[in-house]
Amino acid sequence: GMPVEQNPPALSLYEGADSGLRCNFSTTMKSVQWFQQNHRGRLITLFYLAQGTKENGRLKSTFNSKERYSTLHIKDAQLEDSGTYFCAALMGYKLTFGTGTSLLVDP
Amino acid sequence: EAAVTQSPRNKVAVTGGKVTLSCNQTNNHNNMYWYRQDTGHGLRLIHYSYGAGSTEKGDIPDGYKASRPSQENFSLILELATPSQTSVYFCASGDVGTGGYEQYFGPGTRLTVL
Numbered sequence: 001g002m003p004v005e006q007n008p009p010a011l012s013l014y015e016g017a018d019s020g021l022r023c024n025f026s027t028t029m030k031s032v033q034w035f036q037q038n039h040r041g042r043l044i045t046l047f048y049l050a051q052g053t054k055e056n057g058r059l060k061s062t063f064n065s066k067e068r069y070s071t072l073h074i075k076d077a078q079l080e081d082s083g084t085y086f087c088a089a090l091m092g093y094k095l096t097f098g099t100g101t102s103l104l105v106d107p
Numbered sequence: 108e109a110a111v112t113q114s115p116r117n118k119v120a121v122t123g124g125k126v127t128l129s130c131n132q133t134n135n136h137n138n139m140y141w142y143r144q145d146t147g148h149g150l151r152l153i154h155y156s157y158g159a160g161s162t163e164k165g166d167i168p169d170g171y172k173a174s175r176p177s178q179e180n181f182s183l184i185l186e187l188a189t190p191s192q193t194s195v196y197f198c199a200s201g202d203v204g205t206g207g208y209e210q211y212f213g214p215g216t217r218l219t220v221l
Contacts, residue, residue: 006149030208031208031209033209033210035212041195041214041215041217042214042215043197043212043215045209045211045212048209086149086150088150088210090208093138093155093157093201093208094140094152094155094165095140095150095152095199095210096152097142097149097150097151098149099147099148099149100149
């Protein structure tokens with residue numbers, strides 16, 4: 001299978017809702033990065049994790065290398081959260097990307 | 108703050124023509140990468156480099172060459188461009204630091220091959 005499987009491929013939320021994205025890895029990865037791609041196509045790094053959990057405002061991410069997954073949790077979704085979210089896992093010095101989650105937040 | 112820049116930001120080329128995409132980083136990172144992004148595939152690695160003078164094949168290197176003349180610059184070269192190479196190309200740099208290993212991405216180059 002794919003080295004990095006990302007779900008769901010698309011997600012629609014109302015403002016104020018909470019939801020989560022998940023990436024599963026086919027093998028042990030060294031670290032994970034989560035990105036948001038904005039409407040201009042720019043990749044914005046949300047988190048870099050080698051282990052454990054990080055929080056930044058309404059966003060929270062967890063990486064469990066042993067269990068081979070990572071999650072990104074969005075709390076109290078806002079309109080500006082709309083965009084495409086990617087996880088990317090590190091093997092050696094190479095990143096392998098998931099296929100992305102297209103998030104639409106509606107008022 | 109990490110700084111990776113790409114030029115040009117947009118490019119239209121003709122089939123069979125030569126295209127060079129340039130990337131510059133001011134982070135003094137050893138490693139640099141070229142990816143392409145297509146709908147349904149996320150970003151895929153084309154070529155990468157461990158330092159000046161080195162280039163390595165990534166996951167989809169066919170039809171592309173790379174050049175790393177210096178620590179700061181990494182170019183992607185399409186000798187004979189084809190319409191299938193129409194895509195958005197991202198450059199990145201990265202290195203081992205106290206926080207681990209993180210890659211920093213440029214703004215992307217949109218290439219259209221007619």
